[in-house]
Amino acid sequence: MSPLDRKLFRDLARMKGQAAAIAAVIGLGVLMQVMMGGLVNTLDETRKAYYDRYRLAEVFAPVTRAPNRMIERIAQIEGVAAVEARVTGSALIDLEKDELPVRAMAISLPDSGSPRLNDFYLSSGRAPSPGHGDEVMILEGFAKARGLGPGDMLVATMNGAKRQFRIVGLAQSPEFLYTTAPGEIVPDDARFAVIWMRRAALAAAYDMKGGFNEALVALNRGANSASVEDALDLLLDEYGGTGAYGVALHGSNRFVSEEIRGLRISATVVPPIFLAVAAFLLYIVISRMVQAEREEIGLLKAFGYSSVEVSLHYLKFVLLIAVLGAAAGSVGGIAAGRGMALFYQLYFKFPFLVFDLDNRSFVTGFLVSILAASAGSLFVLSRVFALTPAVAMRPPAPADYSASGEFSPFWKRVLDQPTRMVLRRVSRHPGRIGGSVIGVGTGMALSVATLTMMEGFEVTMDLTFSVIDRSDMAVSFVVPLSENAALSLARQPGVRHVEPVRVVPAIFRNGLYSYNGALEGRVQNPLLNRVVDRQHRPIEMREDGLILGRALADILHIQPGDSVTVEVREGRRPVLQIPVIGIAQTLLGAPVFMEIEALNRALKEPGRISGAYLTLEAGEAEHVIEAVKDMPAVAGVSQKDDAYQALTKLMNEGPGFTRYIMTIVAAIITFGIIYNAARIALAERTRDLASLRVMGFTRGEAAFVLLGELAIVTVLALPLGVGLGYWLTYLIVEGFSTDIYQIPVVFSPSSQGVAVLAVVLASVLSGWLVKRDIDRTDLIEALKTRD
Structure with a gap:
């Protein structure tokens, strides 16, 4: 080992605290990079493998009722590789007497064998036997949430008739990774079920003998999905086709895709921030290290070492820290990525997991760490080339502090000597102080951003369920009914108020942009489920246009x-051109609103409603539930409390859980930056502090000279951290907001106050650790001078 390499390891041992803190910052950045990169790859590859292994259809074509002979004609469409016809229908599962019926989707299986498309994964039991119309297989998530299993009995209302079934198996399906009831956006395993049964039995229940109401299509490699969808629409139009759509618009796949998109954005935005902070810290460390060791640099050059060799020595110091941090981050990222992947496997109901590390994230993590660490160091190492042995071995010229000013007699009387020393240091070294302020401010910005994001989650919940939704219960109908249905609900004992709504599936287009959603008709001044603007003021529904979320x-x-062009996918399916008259503040979904009577006129279906919002008398929920369960036209019922609990679970235990990880990482980063600043200041002033002790200063006074500087840096960093956090919040929130929910950016005093408190506590802890080192300093060793 060369002498320079031995010096390198001695320097690392001497500065192990600073080196470890900087390596931790780099490691956390690489950990986030590897974890998120691997998680995105794993989710994407698992989804693809699941879809491929169980043959998820690439095009879905729902229809009112089409004869079986149309299957042959669909198969002849150019680009179609396989076709599967099936029967589907909505159902209600009756549970305990005082409980709401659970919405369910009934799906047919071929009368023999397994489906060609949209196959299922049998997790328990067996599939229904051919010819046994009373046997069903149900979705595993619902079964576990309700404590059901093979052998249990199930009562369900299908097409207005109650039927009793025996559960023979539990299944998972690529079609139901993200399970929500029709018209809802928040998953709840306990509130939505899927029932599979043989086609002959299900066709008899829904009057579909000899016909089907959904065609599933697989495409040839390279086939154009849009052209196949157009051909399907043309072919099935006379049979009530409601519009074919590709798998990209399928509800479950869309939500999974949105989650992967959000993780990909986070993986792109967040880790580089951590690595940039680490590069800045390394720049400060190596800069001050070169300044402190200028005599050693001159001595090395005098002994024959070239400027390149000496520069490489300091560059090795930086690179070793960066590589160690990146290596630790990679190992931690693999472990964290596996843990998060298993978490998502449970959440999205994958029966298996294809764990696929993103090799690019390793390469990117190491390269960015090394480049970021080297970039700042190269500016400093240029000074090493400029130093000649004669100049370097001479003490540096005394700094000129004549422009820094003197304390007036008043301040000399008011301020004691240690305080004046602190203030002189700050005024005489603004560049160094400014660097520390930027570093601490950046760390605080991370805390502000993550805490603000968490506050945004809370605001989403409060605004949605307190300001917007003031109902107690929502009822939806199997088909649109006359306004008399609302009157019938209003007459039920325990119902205080009923507010009708009309929901129509539609595709919204604006040039090249489109969205598959629903058009919601609301009364002129909705009270139970309001539409509000950015200031949370109610928006009146008008007849002359749309209000978009x-x-x-x-x-x-x-x-x-x-x-906007509105392609209605129900009834006569008109194509409407409607102006946009307002934008609403909505945090769940991406809705479109219109005055209900104007919507019915546009559809040429006056006086129709598809559901209603209800408020109930206190203690009357059980009676209303019983009354609603006996209404054959009711397709589903949901209580606001259930939706609140489901969304809370989604945010705390589902994908929203990632925000807790980011908050913890931000807290560690913040502490690491502040501790680093304190350690750098101690390394620079150890000899000065020892001199003060010899001159008669107490340990507390000597520590005050150093820690007072840290306190000023912290105070100056607080407003900078708030400002940087403001902009950083928008970047992070963009990654977390999806079609399911949007996170508002709300800068509340509480979240900023917590961030300030976190920085102050980190400063106090760092100060205590540094003071402990000051107290342990060997005065004789610290005061030795190099000859």
């Missing part, structure tokens, strides 16, 4: 005054 307005790139 903010998320959909961004997706379609539309502003008030523009027109």
